Amino acid sequence: MEPEQNPTQVALYTPQGVSTWDTAEGVSAIKQTVAKGASDAQLAMFLQVARATGLNPFLREIWFVAQTGMIMAGRDGYLAAANRNPQFDGMETRVERDEKGKPIKAVCTVWRKDRAHPIVVEAYFSEYVKTSNVWQQYPSAMIAKVAEVMALKRSFSINGVVSEEEVSQTPYQQLPPSDEPPQEAVEPQNLPREDQYERLDNLLALAEQQGVITPKQRLTSRAKGSAFKTSDGLEEYIEKVAAKVKIEEPINTQGE
Numbered sequence: 001m002e003p004e005q006n007p008t009q010v011a012l013y014t015p016q017g018v019s020t021w022d023t024a025e026g027v028s029a030i031k032q033t034v035a036k037g038a039s040d041a042q043l044a045m046f047l048q049v050a051r052a053t054g055l056n057p058f059l060r061e062i063w064f065v066a067q068t069g070m071i072m073a074g075r076d077g078y079l080a081a082a083n084r085n086p087q088f089d090g091m092e093t094r095v096e097r098d099e100k101g102k103p104i105k106a107v108c109t110v111w112r113k114d115r116a117h118p119i120v121v122e123a124y125f126s127e128y129v130k131t132s133n134v135w136q137q138y139p140s141a142m143i144a145k146v147a148e149v150m151a152l153k154r155s156f157s158i159n160g161v162v163s164e165e166e167v168s169q170t171p172y173q174q175l176p177p178s179d180e181p182p183q184e185a186v187e188p189q190n191l192p193r194e195d196q197y198e199r200l201d202n203l204l205a206l207a208e209q210q211g212v213i214t215p216k217q218r219l220t221s222r223a224k225g226s227a228f229k230t231s232d233g234l235e236e237y238i239e240k241v242a243a244k245v246k247i248e249e250p251i252n253t254q255g256e
Contacts, residue, residue, distance in 0.1 A: 030057050033223040037066025046071055049160040054081050058219045060197065060226040062161060073161040075145045078152040085156055087112045093148055095140045103140050108147035110155040119155045123147035132191060192234045200225045200238050207245040 027047070031038065034057045035046050046064045049055075049071050055062035061077030064070070082088045089111040096104045103125040111118045123146040129135055135142050149163045204218045213221070221241060228234040 029220060029223060033227040034058070034060070034062070035064040036227055038064050042069065053158050053161060054084060055161070056080075058223045058226075060222070063226060071161045073158075073163055075149050075152075075163065078149055078156075078158055078163070081158055082110070082152050082156055087114045088156075089113045091148065091151070093144045095144055097140070103143050106140075106143040106147035108144070108151040110151045112155060119151050121147050121151040121154065123150060134191075134193060192228055192231050196231065196234050196238060197225065200234075200241065203238065203242055203245070212245045 027043070030047070031043055035043055038046060042064065046057075046062075050057055050062050053062065053073070055073055055077045057063060059077075059080075060074060061080055062071065062073045065072055079091075082091070091108065091110045093106060093108045095106045098104055105122050105124045107120065107122050109118045109120050123143055125139065125143045128143060128146050129139070130142075146163075152158065200222065204213070204221055207213045208215060208218045225234060225237055225241075228237060
């Protein structure tokens with residue numbers, strides 16, 4: 001008989017393999033950052049989904065949104081899960097545009113070694129476009145992400161999570177009533193940006209390489225960054241991290 005598994009033990013996937021965090025420390029860090037505001041039941045479900053999908057909360061591959069009760073994942077998380085699967089045999093995405101260069105749809109094809117035919121998914125721009133700045137500035141990249149997420153989910157049966165690109169612009173109206181008072185939704189224009197997460201990652205990686213912080217401190221700092229719900233809050237946090245580790249940001253793509 002196999003020993004009973006502690007329901008709060010967190011198995012996290014890293015590039016070097018699976019590392020098991022200390023029960024109290026791991027759960028506490030997750031509850032204070034990427035699953036902040038989750039009830040005990042919601043936290044338990046979040047941990048189970050993270051284990052089942054192999055998505056790493058500390059790399060922002062999966063997180064919990066208290067306002068909506070949703071467990072969410074990013075495109076990079078789905079791609080990481082696919083890359084860990086030995087049957088993954090590549091992915092190709094193309095965007096079709098009209099005569100003015102505006103995206104019409106994105107088509108993503110995913111191949112598996114154990115299947116005779118690939119999974120092909122189409123995502124139409126008119127069905128997913130949002131009013132946020134990132135969609136206005138990078139329409140082709142965003143609709144490509146939608147197609148890639150759906151294709152990867154179907155190819156590798158990644159269930160129990162949704163992506164930011166898949167949900168509507170006002171998911172709060174679709175939720176059942178909660179016993180807790182509703183939290184104010186963040187304006188789409190002030191959501192954290194991908195370039196900010198990239199800057200934070202580069203900053204922490206450089207700090208670790210120079211011995212300023214430990215690998216554990218890097219993961220903890222990255223998780224704290226993932227918990228910010230606004231671009232302004234994340235920007236302030238990046239500046240504080242840069243000042244604390246006393247390293248000039250190696251890459252700053254803000255505003256490009």
